[in-house]
Amino acid sequence: MNDNLRSCDSIIEWLKTQQENRVPISPHIYLEAATALNILSSEENDNLIDLESQLAQFRSDEIGAGKTGIAAKIVVEASPIFKEARKQRAKMEQIKEAIRLAKLSARIKSDELRSNL
Numbered sequence: 001m002n003d004n005l006r007s008c009d010s011i012i013e014w015l016k017t018q019q020e021n022r023v024p025i026s027p028h029i030y031l032e033a034a035t036a037l038n039i040l041s042s043e044e045n046d047n048l049i050d051l052e053s054q055l056a057q058f059r060s061d062e063i064g065a066g067k068t069g070i071a072a073k074i075v076v077e078a079s080p081i082f083k084e085a086r087k088q089r090a091k092m093e094q095i096k097e098a099i100r101l102a103k104l105s106a107r108i109k110s111d112e113l114r115s116n117l
Contacts, residue, residue, distance in 0.1 A: 027109040034102030051085040
């Protein structure tokens with residue numbers, strides 16, 4: 001893995017490029033990427049929490065302005081903040097899945113090595 005990959009976005013993009021180009025990723029490098037994603041994901045999680053807080057405040061403001069709960073929900077879901085929060089949630093799920101797959105890949109490789117002994 002490249003040493004200049006120090007953000008979740010850059011690591012995910014690197015993994016995506018490897019996959020698109022059908023470049024095999026060794027379990028060691030995959031696990032290294034997953035470890036970095038795990039550590040760096042706290043910043044992404046904080047971003048999601050901030051966006052969800054903004055959405056809650058926006059919803060509260062809409063209800064406070066006299067809109068019904070349903071009307072406030074429609075306005076909130078049509079907002080750019082809602083779109084960003086959904087994208088951030090999807091990114092967090094992608095990070096979790098990449099970590100899960102890396103662990104599974106490393107476990108499979110380890111089992112293969114043990115069975116060859």
